[in-house]
Amino acid sequence: MALPSGGFLRNNRAVFSAATPFLKNARLGLAAGLGVAVILQSCSGFIDPYTTQVILFAAINVILAVSLNLVMGETGQFSLCHAAFMAVGAYSSALLTGKALPALFPHLSWTGTSLASQLTFLPVLVIGGAMAALVGLIVGGPSLRLRGDYLAMVTLGFGEIIRVLLQNANVVGGARGMEGILPATNLFWAIGSAVLTLYTMIALVRSTYGRGFQAVRDDEIAAAAMGIDTTRVKVTAFVIGAFFAGVAGGLYAHAVEFISPEGFNFLRSFEIIVMVILGGLGRPVGVAIAAILITLLNEWLRDLSEYRMVVYALIIILFMIFRPTESILPFLRRIAPWGKKPPSA
Amino acid sequence: MTTQENALLEARNCSLRFGGIAALTDVSLRIAPGELVGLIGPNGAGKTSLFNILTGVYRPTEGEILFEGRSVAGIPPHRINRLGMARTFQNIRLFDSLNVRMNVRTSFIARLRHGLLETIQRGHSFRSEEEEIREEGKRLLAYFGLQEVEAYSSRSLPYGDQRRLEIVRALATKPLLLLLDEPAAGMNPTEKEELKRLIAQIRSEFGTAILLVEHDMKVVMGICERLVVLDRGCLLATGTPAEVRADPKVIAAYLGTSAENQEAA
Numbered sequence: 200m201a202l203p204s205g206g207f208l209r210n211n212r213a214v215f216s217a218a219t220p221f222l223k224n225a226r227l228g229l230a231a232g233l234g235v236a237v238i239l240q241s242c243s244g245f246i247d248p249y250t251t252q253v254i255l256f257a258a259i260n261v262i263l264a265v266s267l268n269l270v271m272g273e274t275g276q277f278s279l280c281h282a283a284f285m286a287v288g289a290y291s292s293a294l295l296t297g298k299a300l301p302a303l304f305p306h307l308s309w310t311g312t313s314l315a316s317q318l319t320f321l322p323v324l325v326i327g328g329a330m331a332a333l334v335g336l337i338v339g340g341p342s343l344r345l346r347g348d349y350l351a352m353v354t355l356g357f358g359e360i361i362r363v364l365l366q367n368a369n370v371v372g373g374a375r376g377m378e379g380i381l382p383a384t385n386l387f388w389a390i391g392s393a394v395l396t397l398y399t400m401i402a403l404v405r406s407t408y409g410r411g412f413q414a415v416r417d418d419e420i421a422a423a424a425m426g427i428d429t430t431r432v433k434v435t436a437f438v439i440g441a442f443f444a445g446v447a448g449g450l451y452a453h454a455v456e457f458i459s460p461e462g463f464n465f466l467r468s469f470e471i472i473v474m475v476i477l478g479g480l481g482r483p484v485g486v487a488i489a490a491i492l493i494t495l496l497n498e499w500l501r502d503l504s505e506y507r508m509v510v511y512a513l514i515i516i517l518f519m520i521f522r523p524t525e526s527i528l529p530f531l532r533r534i535a536p537w538g539k540k541p542p543s544a
Numbered sequence: 545m546t547t548q549e550n551a552l553l554e555a556r557n558c559s560l561r562f563g564g565i566a567a568l569t570d571v572s573l574r575i576a577p578g579e580l581v582g583l584i585g586p587n588g589a590g591k592t593s594l595f596n597i598l599t600g601v602y603r604p605t606e607g608e609i610l611f612e613g614r615s616v617a618g619i620p621p622h623r624i625n626r627l628g629m630a631r632t633f634q635n636i637r638l639f640d641s642l643n644v645r646m647n648v649r650t651s652f653i654a655r656l657r658h659g660l661l662e663t664i665q666r667g668h669s670f671r672s673e674e675e676e677i678r679e680e681g682k683r684l685l686a687y688f689g690l691q692e693v694e695a696y697s698s699r700s701l702p703y704g705d706q707r708r709l710e711i712v713r714a715l716a717t718k719p720l721l722l723l724l725d726e727p728a729a730g731m732n733p734t735e736k737e738e739l740k741r742l743i744a745q746i747r748s749e750f751g752t753a754i755l756l757v758e759h760d761m762k763v764v765m766g767i768c769e770r771l772v773v774l775d776r777g778c779l780l781a782t783g784t785p786a787e788v789r790a791d792p793k794v795i796a797a798y799l800g801t802s803a804e805n806q807e808a809a
Contacts, residue, residue, distance in 0.1 A: 402665075406663045408656055425650050
């Protein structure tokens with residue numbers, strides 16, 4: 200019986216060998232990723248601020264896209280409020296570092312690079328994620344009984360509710376937004392979180408437990424007949440997705456130092472959806488690559504910012520016409536001159 | 545034949561109405577542990593409706609359903625399965641993006657002992673349980689002759705094998721009662737023979753009680769111990785295949801003259 204070896208970068212759908220080879224490869228990937236994060240951070244002095252910011256955005260987008268992939272790609276639930284979860288994480292972590300922590304420990308120095316802010320940044324991010332997860336639970340519990348279009352409507356509405364609430368909350372600056380957030384996010388935190396997110400998502404899906412998400416996506420009725428509590432599976436995916444979106448929000452807030460409700464509107468959610476679709480639903484690695492590509496595209500298209508969405512739409516349309524079922528991975532492999540041509544081509 | 549004490553599943557005076565339309569009227573049914581019961585009836589007789597109230601898809605408008613003496617009417621399908629009733633579907637419902645092995649493995653999800661965090665960190669209990677599940681899935685596939693295709697996508701299997709896989713997947717949830725919804729639909733004669741063998745195999749090896757909804761008279765008459773005949777939502781007759789075949793009401797409602805033809809064949 201020739202099982203394909205569980206390569207970390209393989210298509211995760213078809214390949215599932217024993218837990219041990221996965222463990223070895225995944226831990227290797229995890230260690231390598233964290234190593235890259237540490238190395239990049241230690242030579243951050245040599246990287247110019249613009250490039251640094253692009254890398255930070257890319258890492259944050261990877262977290263957002265890979266976490267949305269769990270909800271949309273693996274579990275098949277169309278969610279239009281990922282940016283709202285990001286907002287919850289961004290605002291709650293910014294409140295922590297900007298107000299709560301300095302008030303609790305006034306004798307410590309609170310700047311972006313100070314020891315105090317760096318040491319507390321991990322719990323801050325986790326709390327931001329937990330807040331988003333909590334909101335995800337509150338929204339997901341009742342709304343995930345709905346399917347398809349109806350769920351999309353509810354999540355769209357919820358995203359708007361969060362944005363309007365933030366716009367009218369004076370404690371977080373209302374429509375003016377919050378400024379002067381500590382620039383605590385650095386290459387280590389951003390890349391490290393992105394790598395951890397990717398690892399978590401792949402580890403989660405490549406297990407008997409994780410097949411439940413895909414079973415629900417493929418056929419909810421059959422999944423229920425197998426004893427799977429489909430609502431619970433969907434809420435779980437939603438809450439985990441929201442948690443990582445919240446972490447991404449925290450990283451984002453502490454990278455750009457300024458957040459406003461408008462930054463987390465429907466278009467932001469849509470941008471994340473584009474990454475997931477472009478990367479291939481249910482393919483975390485493809486989604487991560489798409490997130491990086493879209494980030495770079497964003498930078499290239501900066502001059503024609505109003506037409507950015509037009510270009511996005513065009514890319515999606517062209518992609519759907521020419522590669523309706525594939526992910527970006529085989530596509531890249533095929534257009535790359537050194538790449539292996541898949542047998543179907 | 546079956547007494548009060550040893551009924552595994554019992555439906556008492558169940559009715560199901562959708563607005564003014566009565567899908568089922570006052571239907572009672574009982575299945576003893578390990579028994580193989582066939583449920584037949586012409587199109588629109590309410591076979592699938594009865595199936596659906598037994599498996600929790602619908603709640604009966606009236607009546608009671610007892611499984612192992614416990615009332616289960618209106619309990620959601622996933623809890624019905626956890627109580628020990630597994631089903632297959634008239635139109636095959638496999639998980640298309642999962643391969644054969646994974647399809648069977650989904651049956652173990654509801655009974656996992658390790659949690660989410662354990663899965664993510666690949667802890668000890670995760671690895672040992674995952675190994676257990678792998679072995680058991682392999683054993684089941686080997687027992688039912690599907691081990692050679694275990695890495696294939698479920699979509700790529702021939703029709704008969706897809707049916708078989710669906711039955712194996714249901715069986716992997718370790719049910720006391722297996723409900724098969726028209727398993728012979730669309731099968732050719734060879735596949736039907738295989739299906740009969742498969743059902744006999746399940747009973748001898750696992751001792752599972754089976755409720756079989758079927759159109760195909762040959763399959764039903766050949767293997768069932770007892771038949772329940774529905775017509776227009778009402779219980780028409782119950783009894784052994786021979787009794788049912790001789791029942792003039794059944795012949796009038798369902799078998800018609802083709803009963804003799806089938807006997808002759």
